[in-house]
Amino acid sequence: MILFxxxxxxxxxxxxxLDNEFSYEDKLLTKVAWYxxxxxxxxxxxxEYLSIPRLRVNRLLDKARKAGIIQFSVREGDxxxxxxxxxxxxxxxxxxAFVVPSPLNEQDINESVAQAAAMYIHERLExxxxxxxxxxxxxxxILNHLANICEFPVNVVSLTGGVNYxxxxxxxxxxxxxxxxxxxxxxxxxxxxxxxxxxxxSVKQIRHMxxxxxxxxxxxxxxxxxxxxxxxxxxxxxxxxxLSMQGAVGDMLCHFIDKDGNVIQSSLERRLxxxxxxxxxxxxxxxxxxxxxxxxxAILAALKGNYLxxxxxxxxxxxxxxxxxxxx
Numbered sequence: 315m316i317l318f319x320x321x322x323x324x325x326x327x328x329x330x331x332l333d334n335e336f337s338y339e340d341k342l343l344t345k346v347a348w349y350x351x352x353x354x355x356x357x358x359x360x361x362e363y364l365s366i367p368r369l370r371v372n373r374l375l376d377k378a379r380k381a382g383i384i385q386f387s388v389r390e391g392d393x394x395x396x397x398x399x400x401x402x403x404x405x406x407x408x409x410x411a412f413v414v415p416s417p418l419n420e421q422d423i424n425e426s427v428a429q430a431a432a433m434y435i436h437e438r439l440e441x442x443x444x445x446x447x448x449x450x451x452x453x454x455x456i457l458n459h460l461a462n463i464c465e466f467p468v469n470v471v472s473l474t475g476g477v478n479y480x481x482x483x484x485x486x487x488x489x490x491x492x493x494x495x496x497x498x499x500x501x502x503x504x505x506x507x508x509x510x511x512x513x514x515x516s517v518k519q520i521r522h523m524x525x526x527x528x529x530x531x532x533x534x535x536x537x538x539x540x541x542x543x544x545x546x547x548x549x550x551x552x553x554x555x556x557l558s559m560q561g562a563v564g565d566m567l568c569h570f571i572d573k574d575g576n577v578i579q580s581s582l583e584r585r586l587x588x589x590x591x592x593x594x595x596x597x598x599x600x601x602x603x604x605x606x607x608x609x610x611x612a613i614l615a616a617l618k619g620n621y622l623x624x625x626x627x628x629x630x631x632x633x634x635x636x637x638x639x640x641x642x
Contacts (some may be wrong), residue, residue, distance in 0.1 A: 315431060316395055318359060319512045321459070327550050333453070336630055342364070343374055343377060343378045343381065344373055344378070344623070345589065346360055346374045346375060346378065347374075347375060347378040347384050350375055350609040351384060351412060354381060357371040357372055362562065363569060364412040368610070369598065375627075378445055384425065394627055394629070395412075395413045395414075398411075398413050398632045398633060399412065399413050399531065399632075399635070401636055402422065402617075402625055402632060402635070402636065403615075405636065405639060406617040406618075406622075406625075407428070407620075408617075408622065408624060408625060409442070409599070409621060409623045409624055410513055410622070410623070410624045411613050411624065411625045411626075411627075411632075412430060412431075412434050412625070412626045412627075413626075413627060413632045414426060414427060414430040414626075414629070415626065415628065415629055416605075416628040416629045416630040416631070417628070420428060420606060421630055423605040423606045423631075424452050424455060424605070424606070425455060426454050426505050426628060427452065427453035427482040427603055427604065427605040427626055427628055428456045428459055428603065429455075430626055431452075431455050431456045431459075431531065431543045431601065431626045432459035432463060433463075434601075434624075434626060435456070435459060435460055435463060435529065435531065435601070436463055438529070439464070439468070439528065439529075440528060441466050442469075442493070443527075443528035443529075444468065444471055444494075444523065444526065444527040444528060445468065445469065445470055445471070445472070445527055445528060445529050445530070445531060446470075446471050446472075446473050446524050446527045446529070446530035446531065446589075447470050447471070447472060447480065447530075447531050447545070448473045448530070448531060448533055448566070448567050449472075449474040449476055449479050449480075449500060449542075449567060449568055449588070450472065450479060450533035450535060450542045451479070451480065451531065451533070451542045452533040452603050452604060453531060453533045453603070454480070454573075456531060456607040456630075457470060457491065457566065458482060458489070460491070461482065461490050461491035462489070462490070463547040464490050464491075465490075466490070467490050467491060467492050468490060468491040468548060469491075469492050469494070469507065470491050470492065470493050470494065471494045471520060471523045471524050471527055472493070472494065472495045472496045472520065473496075473524060473530065473532070473567055473588065473589040473594075474496060474500055474567055474568060474586075474587060474588040474589065475496045475498035475500045475501075475502075475586075475587030475588065476496075476499055476500030476501075476548075476587075477495050478546075479494055480495055480538035481493075493522070494520055494523055496517060496520050496587060497514075497516050497517065497520075498511050498517065498587045499587065500547055500568060500585075500586065500587055500588070501568075501582070501586060501587070502585045502587060503585070503587065505584040507585075508584070508585060508586070508587060509612075511587060512587075515634075519589075524589060525593075525597065527597070527598065528598060528599065529598060529599035529600075529601055530594065530597045530598065530599065530600045531601045531603060532563075532566050532567055532594065532601070532602055532603070532621075533566075533603055533604055534564055534566055534602050534603070534604035534609055534612050534616050535564055535565045535566075535604075535609070535612060536563075536564050536606070536609045536611070536612045536615050537554060537557060537558050537562050537563060537570070537612070538567075538608045540608065541554065541565075543565065544569060548553070548568075549582070553582060553620075554616050556571050556580070557578060557582070558580070559582065560572075560578050560580065560618060562578045563611045563612050563615050564609065564611065564612020564615055564616070565612070566594070567586050567588045567589055567591065567594065568586055568618055569583065569586065569588060569590070569591050570576040570582075570583070571591070571612075571615050571616065571619060572615065573611065573614070573615050573619070574615065574618050574619065575615045575616060575617075575619020575621065576619070577591055584597060589620055591619070594621050595620060595621055599623050599624065600610065600621060600622050600623045600624070601622070601623065601624040601625075601626060602616055602617075602621070602622040602624070602626070603625075603626045603627070604626050604627055604631070605627045605628040605630075605631045606631060607630070607631070607634065609631065610631055610635050610638060611635040611638060613625070613627065613631065613635050614638050614639060615617070617635070
C-alpha cells in the first residue's frame with residue numbers, strides 16, 4: 315500500500331494560524347521533516363548536517379507529526395484493503411493478514427497472490443533461515459518467485475512427499491534455493507507403507523528440520539474440478555466426489571477438511587506422506603496463501619481450524635470469507 319505525505323506550512327497554536335510568523339523551531343521542524351521524509355536522510359545524517367543531537371531530531375520529527383506539519387493519507391483502495399485485513403485479524407485471531415487487489419481475470423489469482431506472498435516472505439526471511447513449503451500450484455509459484463528475487467539461497471524444507479511441485483519451473487532463469495525434500499511419493503499404496511517410510515532416518519530428519527523452520531507456507535485448495543490434486547492426477551473425480559459427500563470443503567497439505575476445519579478421515583488420508591495438520595498448528599508462523607471464488611469456503615475452514623497465523627489472499631476472496639463468516 316502507498317502512503318501519501320503532505321507538508322502543511324502552518325502551525326496551529328492557541329487557536330491562531332501563524333502562516334507568516336515562523337519561529338526558529340517552526341522552521342527547524344519543517345526542515346527536519348523534509349530531509350527525513352522527502353530527501354530520505356537518516357536521523358543521524360540530519361543531526362550531523364544541522365549540528366543537533368540525533369535524539370533531538372527524533373523528538374522534532376515526533377513534534378512535526380503532532381503539530382500537523384506532516385500529514386499522511388492512504389489511497390482509497392488501499393484503505394479498504396487495510397480495513398479488510400484488520401477484520402480478518404480480529405475475527406480469526408491472526409498475527410497478520412495481507413490482502414492484495416483482485417486481478418481482472420480470476421485465472422490470474424494464483425499468480426497474483428503467489429507474487430505477493432513471495433514479497434511478504436522475502437521481507438521477513440532471515441539470511442540463514444529455513445522455510446517450510448507445502449504442496450500445490452500456488453506454493454510452487456511462491457517458491458519459484460522467491461528463489462528468483464532472493465539475493466541469498468533460500469533454504470526450503472518440504473512438508474509433504476512428492477518432488478515435482480518443489481522443483482524449478484521452466485520460466486525460472488535463476489533458482490536460488492536449497493531444497494530439503496521428503497524422499498517419498500505424496501500418496502502411498504497403503505497405510506503400512508506410510509508407517510514404514512516414516513521410520514526411515516532420511517524422512518525423520520526432514521520432519522525434524524520442519525519443526526525448526528522460521529515459517530511455514532501452505533496453499534489452501536478447494537474441492538472442485540480445478541483442484542491441484544485432481545488436475546495432476548493424484549486423485550480422480552470419484553475420489554473428489556466421495557470426499558465431498560463426507561463433507562470436505564478443501565485441503566491443506568493434501569489433508570481434506572470439513573467446514574469447521576476438521577480433518578476428513580478416509581483411506582486417502584491414511585495413505586498420505588504429509589505433515590499432519592495438528593503439527594502445522596505447532597509450527598512457527600504458518601502462512602496460508604490462496605485466492606479465488608472456489609476457495610472462500612476452504613479458506614474459512616482453515617481459519618476456523620486455527621491452522622494459520624497469517625493469511626495472504628486477494629480482496630474479493632477476503633470479502634467473501636468474511637461474508638460467509640458473518641452468515642453463520
